[in-house]
Amino acid sequence: MVEQVRRRAGRRRAAGAVLAALLCAAGCSAPADEAPGPTTRDIRATLDRRAAAVLRHDEAAYAAVVDPDATALRGAQRRELARLAAVPLASWTYGLTHVTAHGSDRATADVRLGYRLKGYDSAPVTVDRIIELERDPADGRWYLTADRPADGSVRQLWEQGDVEVVRGAHSLVLGVGRPREELEAVAGTADAAVPEVTAAWPERWAGRVVVLVPDSVADMGELLGSPASNYRGIAAVTTGETGNSGKAPADRVIVNPEAYALLGDFGQRVVLTHETTHVATRGRTSPATPTWLSEGFADWAAYRDGERTAEEIAPELAEAVRSGGGPAVLPEDEDFAFAGDPDLLARAYEGGWLACELIADHWGEEELFAFYRAVGGHQGRDGAVEDALHEVLGTTPQDFTARWRLYLRSRLG
Known part of the structure; x- marks a missing residue:
């Protein structure tokens, strides 16, 4: 039994060494005024390794930070990383906001996940999660035993299924469970909307839009954190923070595939032009x-x-x-x-x-x-x-x- 633990620790150390060069690009940070103790520092290192694995799409390294005994979580983590494979990530970080220790070898971490899409986001989308960890006494490292959304946090698209990606001239369309030709049509309409918005809004803006197309109105509700009944007659909505902060927030246009499909070409163009206008005017709203x-x-x-x-x-x-x-x-x-x-x-x-x-x-x-x-x-x-x-x-x-x-x-x- 002792030898098995040592071999496991050796494998974990090897996985960590492969990822070490990426930690600067994918690292997470606690508040600047926090004086990190060993527990906080070591948990942050585990999250750093996990973030680096996401950017590399390294399944083995992503699973290596999960406790080997948490077999269900390991399987879920592999599926999640596979669903992210096509998503063009520019960054993926974990901000450690609070750690609650349960003895010397168990802890619960409040974590803020932030990610940006390459070529589209100048500021990250953020979502709060709760991560539970245990420390392996053989190597002193912390390993995940549970990972769940924090209260009030919304689901992300890849948590709903495999993500299909369509790149338009001015748009990036991410869909789950929808035919590719449907996503391509959405990208074409979004591409047409962008120059219309540029003509209507006099200020410079990013000139590009990210559109999410979930499989159903129920899934749309999950992405927005509201009951599906709120959106049954709504073809699309736009997320994003308001205010002129000096940098563009990460807006997402989320399509209700059921209501959107009932519209003709003109109606779909109006809907995506309307929502894209919200993206363009966000800094002045x-x-x-x-x-x-x-x-x-x-x-x-x-x-x-x-x-x-x-x-x-x-x-x-x-x-x-x-x-x-x-x-x-x-x-x-x-x-x-x-x-x-x-x-x-x-x-x-x-x-x-x-x-x-x-x-x-x-x-x-x-x-x-x-x-x-x-x-x-x-x-x-x-x-x-x-x-x-x-x-x-x-x-x-x-x-x-x-x-x-x-x-x-x-x-x-």
């Missing part, structure tokens, strides 16, 4: 930006070519206006809730689009861009729209709302 403005501007960019009439674009609102029940105020944020009344949701989107149409028509496109930037650059939600209306458009909320209501009647009545 902040908590101060009301949803009617961010969603309205994205629709304004998507419908900017004028192929459809206002009544075709805003049928729900047109019906309300014709029946004398048009809205009295601009849509509130809660009107855009996916889980709410679908008719109210449609009218909210349509109302936001027509508000941006009004600004572009009456004040001009440059003023629409300036208004968007001014609202997003405000220090908080309070006063953001009011100040931007005054400073950019020379009007008041009351006057703008009255103009918007008249505009609805002129375009839809």
